Amino acid sequence: MIKVIGFDLDDTLWATKPTILRAEKKLNEWLKVTVPQLSYTAESMRELRHALTDREPELKTKITELRRRIIEHALELSHVSPSQATELSHQAIELFLVARNQVKFFEGSLSILEHLSTRYILGALTNGNADIKRIEAQVSPSEVEPLDDAGFAKHPGLIRGYIGPQVLGTTSATGVRYLLDPSVVAGSEWVTGANVAGSHVLHLVNGRDFTADGTIEAFEVAAGDPCPSCREPLEIARGIEIGHVFQLGRKYADTLGLSVLDQNGKQVVVTMGSYGIGVSRAVASIAEVFHDDIGLKWPRAISPVDVHIVVTGKNGDDITIAGEKLGAELEAQGLEVLIDDRNGVSPGVKFKDAELIGIPTIVVVGKSLAEGNIELRDRHAGTNEAVPIADAVQRIVALVREG
Numbered sequence: 001m002i003k004v005i006g007f008d009l010d011d012t013l014w015a016t017k018p019t020i021l022r023a024e025k026k027l028n029e030w031l032k033v034t035v036p037q038l039s040y041t042a043e044s045m046r047e048l049r050h051a052l053t054d055r056e057p058e059l060k061t062k063i064t065e066l067r068r069r070i071i072e073h074a075l076e077l078s079h080v081s082p083s084q085a086t087e088l089s090h091q092a093i094e095l096f097l098v099a100r101n102q103v104k105f106f107e108g109s110l111s112i113l114e115h116l117s118t119r120y121i122l123g124a125l126t127n128g129n130a131d132i133k134r135i136e137a138q139v140s141p142s143e144v145e146p147l148d149d150a151g152f153a154k155h156p157g158l159i160r161g162y163i164g165p166q167v168l169g170t171t172s173a174t175g176v177r178y179l180l181d182p183s184v185v186a187g188s189e190w191v192t193g194a195n196v197a198g199s200h201v202l203h204l205v206n207g208r209d210f211t212a213d214g215t216i217e218a219f220e221v222a223a224g225d226p227c228p229s230c231r232e233p234l235e236i237a238r239g240i241e242i243g244h245v246f247q248l249g250r251k252y253a254d255t256l257g258l259s260v261l262d263q264n265g266k267q268v269v270v271t272m273g274s275y276g277i278g279v280s281r282a283v284a285s286i287a288e289v290f291h292d293d294i295g296l297k298w299p300r301a302i303s304p305v306d307v308h309i310v311v312t313g314k315n316g317d318d319i320t321i322a323g324e325k326l327g328a329e330l331e332a333q334g335l336e337v338l339i340d341d342r343n344g345v346s347p348g349v350k351f352k353d354a355e356l357i358g359i360p361t362i363v364v365v366g367k368s369l370a371e372g373n374i375e376l377r378d379r380h381a382g383t384n385e386a387v388p389i390a391d392a393v394q395r396i397v398a399l400v401r402e403g
Contacts, residue, residue: 018104026096038078049066101233157173170213181215286299306361308357310347323341330393361379363396
């Protein structure tokens with residue numbers, strides 16, 4: 001009895017080429033508006049594709065990442081900074097994937113699916129991208145690489161393009177271990193290769209006709225894929241890895257002779273791991289989150305100093321003396337102060353450097369001192385405030401301690 005019917009997607013339920021062309025058109029239009037100087041032609045993209053895959057062959061199996069890297073390199077060649085090129089390439093590929101998932105079903109296919117869904121469980125089968133890094137993490141310390149001509153020659157029982165589970169498994173004639181995606185549940189019915197060129201097997205049931213050596217979650221998730229819990233479309237967002245984990249295994253434990261007694265009272269070598277928060281990663285993460293187009297915007301709790309004083313005068317003049325006096329008074333109140341009193345540097349350069357460094361409170365001691373004022377700048381809010389020099393220490397200390 002048939003319980004499950006599986007359908008291929010591309011060129012079965014909808015036409016692939018028009019779908020991709022529409023997605024590429026939207027991508028090209030977005031890139032043209034976002035980066036007008038970008039030279040993004042089919043020929044230049046082919047050249048970049050060949051250059052990337054020659055240098056990193058593993059990208060041949062990661063089509064989405066390859067497309068993103070091509071865009072990233074094209075942006076860099078168009079004089080976009082590396083960091084901005086990376087950010088824009090991620091935005092571009094998200095836009096492309098959303099457009100790629102906006103398909104137009106063949107006429108009549110939806111009504112057929114609706115009719116069949118009243119009698120059978122329907123499933124979708126597609127040769128989506130496997131995430132190689134996820135596979136590597138789950139099968140470590142084994143290494144992962146695509147099966148090449150030498151691999152097929154070593155296993156003559158595997159017919160390229162027509163491999164089926166009948167000849168796979170550690171107890172089979174080939175001895176090739178194989179793992180299934182968890183969605184291939186027991187009792188589900190499939191169409192697979194017949195291990196004969198040009199032939200397939202119909203109605204192959206998991207648990208009756210084949211049993212895998214295990215399961216593995218290694219599918220590359222893309223924007224628009226349904227959430228496994230709520231079935232709503234997934235969104236892809238960039239994250240920052242601050243913590244890091246190293247699976248050390250028993251390499252160092254063997255060298256050091258580290259062993260413990262197990263539950264049976266036998267000595268076993270310990271398995272080691274390393275967990276930590278990277279200080280440099282934390283700083284980089286702060287910079288990634290707290291910045292704008294002109295520089296950093298340090299959170300006050302972790303700012304390198306409390307106040308950045310910019311002195312626009314020359315060595316020994318009233319402005320410089322007033323700035324240094326203000327800095328000393330603030331330090332006497334327990335604040336950490338950075339004073340920029342460089343000679344031979346224009347006020348404009350000092351202002352730009354202050355914005356780039358990004359201390360939350362910037363104090364400018366300059367021309368307004370003649371009127372008895374200093375300028376108080378809030379780096380986060382982007383506001384300027386004139387404060388009488390006589391009230392400056394009290395005002396700045398209160399501002400810093402308020403957080």
